[in-house]
Amino acid sequence: xxxxxxxxxxxxxxxxxxxxxxxxxxxxxxxxxxxxxxxxxxxxxxxxxxxxxxxxxxxxxxxxxxxxxxxxxxxxxxxxxxxxxxxxxxxxxxxxxxxxxxxxxxxxxxxxxxxxxxxxxxxxxxxxxxxxxxxxxxxxxxxxxxxxxxxxxxxxxxxxxxxxxxxxxxxxxxxxxxxxxxxxxxxxxxxxxxxx
Amino acid sequence: xxxxxxxxxxxxxxxxxxxxxxxxxxxxxxxxxxxxxxxxxxxxxxxxxxxxxxxxxxxxxxxxxxxxxxxxxxxxxxxxxxxxxxxxxxxxxxxxxxxxxxxxxxxxxxxxxxxxxxxxxxxxxxxxxxxxxxxxxxxxxxxxxxxxxxxxxxxxxxxxxxxxxxxxxxxxxx
Amino acid sequence: xxxxxxxxxxxxxxxxxxxxxxxxxxxxxxxxxxxxxxxxxxxxxxxxxxxxxxxxxxxxxxxxxxxxxxxxxxxxxxxxxxxxxxxxxxxxxxxxxxxxxxxxxxxxxxxxxxxxxxxxxxxxxxxxxxxxxxxxxxxxxxxxxxxxxxxxxxxxxxxxxxxxxxxxxxxxxxxxxxxxxxxxxxxxxxxxxxxxxxxxxxxxxx
Numbered sequence: 001x002x003x004x005x006x007x008x009x010x011x012x013x014x015x016x017x018x019x020x021x022x023x024x025x026x027x028x029x030x031x032x033x034x035x036x037x038x039x040x041x042x043x044x045x046x047x048x049x050x051x052x053x054x055x056x057x058x059x060x061x062x063x064x065x066x067x068x069x070x071x072x073x074x075x076x077x078x079x080x081x082x083x084x085x086x087x088x089x090x091x092x093x094x095x096x097x098x099x100x101x102x103x104x105x106x107x108x109x110x111x112x113x114x115x116x117x118x119x120x121x122x123x124x125x126x127x128x129x130x131x132x133x134x135x136x137x138x139x140x141x142x143x144x145x146x147x148x149x150x151x152x153x154x155x156x157x158x159x160x161x162x163x164x165x166x167x168x169x170x171x172x173x174x175x176x177x178x179x180x181x182x183x184x185x186x187x188x189x190x191x192x193x194x195x196x
Numbered sequence: 197x198x199x200x201x202x203x204x205x206x207x208x209x210x211x212x213x214x215x216x217x218x219x220x221x222x223x224x225x226x227x228x229x230x231x232x233x234x235x236x237x238x239x240x241x242x243x244x245x246x247x248x249x250x251x252x253x254x255x256x257x258x259x260x261x262x263x264x265x266x267x268x269x270x271x272x273x274x275x276x277x278x279x280x281x282x283x284x285x286x287x288x289x290x291x292x293x294x295x296x297x298x299x300x301x302x303x304x305x306x307x308x309x310x311x312x313x314x315x316x317x318x319x320x321x322x323x324x325x326x327x328x329x330x331x332x333x334x335x336x337x338x339x340x341x342x343x344x345x346x347x348x349x350x351x352x353x354x355x356x357x358x359x360x361x362x363x364x365x366x367x368x369x370x
Numbered sequence: 371x372x373x374x375x376x377x378x379x380x381x382x383x384x385x386x387x388x389x390x391x392x393x394x395x396x397x398x399x400x401x402x403x404x405x406x407x408x409x410x411x412x413x414x415x416x417x418x419x420x421x422x423x424x425x426x427x428x429x430x431x432x433x434x435x436x437x438x439x440x441x442x443x444x445x446x447x448x449x450x451x452x453x454x455x456x457x458x459x460x461x462x463x464x465x466x467x468x469x470x471x472x473x474x475x476x477x478x479x480x481x482x483x484x485x486x487x488x489x490x491x492x493x494x495x496x497x498x499x500x501x502x503x504x505x506x507x508x509x510x511x512x513x514x515x516x517x518x519x520x521x522x523x524x525x526x527x528x529x530x531x532x533x534x535x536x537x538x539x540x541x542x543x544x545x546x547x548x549x550x551x552x553x554x555x556x557x558x559x560x561x562x563x564x565x566x567x568x569x570x571x572x573x574x575x576x
Binding site for chain 2: 003004005010015016017018019020021022023024025026027028029030031032033034036037038039042043045046048050051054055056057058059060061062063064066067070075076078080081082083084085086087088090091092093094095096097098099100101102103104105106107108109110112113114115116117118119120121122123125126127128129130131132133134135136137138139141142144145147148153155156157158159161166169170181193
């Protein structure tokens, strides 16, 4: 049955319309959860506000468990769902660079758009920076092409890597997420910040 | 965190479940996760090919990108999704009465400093998202939902580096 | 605080369930029984021996003949350019790309109709397109193409044209009745090949 677009249940143009509806949901949820505030986002790294951690991991485990149950009921064929390819080196280096960008700029691209939509000017500056960063990457592409394509591993999933059933891995991730939430709420009490 | 502010935003767990359902819907309907930086890349490539067509022909990246993405780049899933994000964010901000032009920064720093750091962070994030094939939403969040090794790795490195560097930039936020 | 506990009490049991049940690895059928019955009733999967012979003579590159008999039978006699996928191997991974594609016209054949039609039914239910069945199988092939019977001279012109074509095809394809003849085109329209979208390539990235 699913994914609907792969099985040609909906047309490519409908898919784009749905993309927009999904985007509206995405933006709405991000904004209502407070992701339009850079100080709220950055608070995660100082322990005074762990909203990011909670929303991020709750979303990840919700979608994961949903996909696994959909697959179990035969509603979706997981082999047709896009799995991000793994390039070991670039995932690590890129992740580290993004981490630095996150703590310096206070946004990630999705939240910056969300913040821009309610009039945050620092988000506009951040998006300007994003454009520059992307141009910098594309213009200097020959310089980092080797790094970009190094250590390609195909599209492995965590459970394949660990060689355990994916349900077991999912359960482990859920337990790990709740452990992190618990630590997060403890940190919020320990490092309170009043005004922001 | 005062009580008044607390009620203004959605409970993070409720927000997380809702975000997870949005992500699930994206996977169910379109067989893919969410994303953000890809839309900016589409816009950048489109603009560059309009302004400097000859440059696009000679650049290795643009040639590769165009080969793997035939057709009109702006008519892509991510671009439409990001238009939706702008609408959705605006609606939520309008309901919660948060619409306001402002530069948000710690009382300890000036707006100018905040803007400079925002641009700097944006440059790093833009570069990193291209190198890492996706940002927090596209690679880390969507990747984790489908249990991709790359997603977990990127997520760990984003948050790990941010934590490691947090001390040096504390003045900007606290 | 409370929300976390509510969430935990929902998610942890769900996680335990998903950890406890085996993964769903069945291949979903994409056609309902009714849709399949309809296709069988119309018999659109059948391709005539004349048409195959014509495509073989023309060396049509879009034709892919698939022998679903056993390997021993395949080695004894097979149609030119065919591959051997015994019915028992039909669902193995290595043939998946071969059977589920949008480029070639796959034609199953066996001695009669039965095995080839079984192969077609299975692949069709999995939603594969462009798979067809050689009508009458090799037996009918031998009867009509390799040893065509001359029609009675009182028959209509197109019957005679068909016979001429079969004689020609027979000569070209090594039949017993090697008579050189100026064959006429006994062409029927070949079924359209349905281009299948590349499924795996849902664009991703961020």
